[in-house]
Amino acid sequence: xxxxxxxxxxxxxxxxxxxxxxxxxxxxxxxxxxxxxxxxxxxxxxxxxxxxxxxxxxxxxxxxxxxxxxxxxxxxxxxxxxxxx
Amino acid sequence: xxxxxxxxxxxxxxxxxxxxxxxxxxxxxxxxxxxxxxxxxxxxxxxxxxxxxxxxxxxxxxxxxxxxxxxxxxxxxxxxxxxxxxxxxxxxxxxxxxxxxxxxxxxxxxxxxxxxxxxxxxxxxxxxxxxxxxxx
Numbered sequence: 001x002x003x004x005x006x007x008x009x010x011x012x013x014x015x016x017x018x019x020x021x022x023x024x025x026x027x028x029x030x031x032x033x034x035x036x037x038x039x040x041x042x043x044x045x046x047x048x049x050x051x052x053x054x055x056x057x058x059x060x061x062x063x064x065x066x067x068x069x070x071x072x073x074x075x076x077x078x079x080x081x082x083x084x085x
Numbered sequence: 086x087x088x089x090x091x092x093x094x095x096x097x098x099x100x101x102x103x104x105x106x107x108x109x110x111x112x113x114x115x116x117x118x119x120x121x122x123x124x125x126x127x128x129x130x131x132x133x134x135x136x137x138x139x140x141x142x143x144x145x146x147x148x149x150x151x152x153x154x155x156x157x158x159x160x161x162x163x164x165x166x167x168x169x170x171x172x173x174x175x176x177x178x179x180x181x182x183x184x185x186x187x188x189x190x191x192x193x194x195x196x197x198x199x200x201x202x203x204x205x206x207x208x209x210x211x212x213x214x215x216x217x218x219x220x221x
Binding site: 001002003004005006007008009010011012013014016017018020022024039041042043044046047048049050051052053054055059060061062063064065066068069070071072073074075076077078079080081082083 | 163164165166167168169170171172173174175176177178179180181182184185186190191193194195196197198199200204205206207208209211212213214215216217218219220221
């Protein structure tokens with residue numbers, strides 16, 4: 001459960017420092033609807049290239065989901081990692 | 086909605102009206118054209134929809150932005166069925182992996198997210214299992 005319970009799900013596949021695959025359900029989605037989010041982590045020089053794919057979400061949600069990943073994951077993650085002021 | 090409005094305009098134009106000078110008629114036509122263009126422009130503006138909430142405004146910034154970003158708002162209907170993004174970080178894969186799979190670290194991400202402004206993210210801190218099959 002993350003974001004105060006707004007999102008719940010299961011870890012599907014975890015390959016330490018390489019891959020995370022999650023099934024996720026948003027509170028407002030119909031019961032039983034889960035999307036699949038895959039995070040691939042690849043070394044890129046001294047840093048990391050995160051390759052992200054998200055499928056299986058309800059029709060019509062794609063654009064705002066895409067924005068949501070940016071403002072709720074990548075940007076705050078960079079701040080937590082000390083990459084952003 | 087566009088069809089209904091256009092129909093009402095057409096109906097009015099067909100009604101019996103007294104003859105008017107050409108210049109005035111042209112002015113009316115221009116006014117009608119402008120009115121119709123305005124209606125179409127409004128009608129062709131962004132269509133906002135969110136499956137979870139038919140109410141609410143259409144200002145994207147008002148929405149409770151989580152992964153979905155559309156908790157309280159209405160959003161453009163998107164045809165996108167998959168999302169692919171690539172993001173570069175200067176941190177190591179290990180640090181990123183830990184931040185995404187350790188609850189206490191991920192809660193820090195949550196607290197810096199835009200979503201926190203519209204969702205109570207403190208009373209239920211993140212719970213994330215580090216094992217396949219575990220909950221999140």
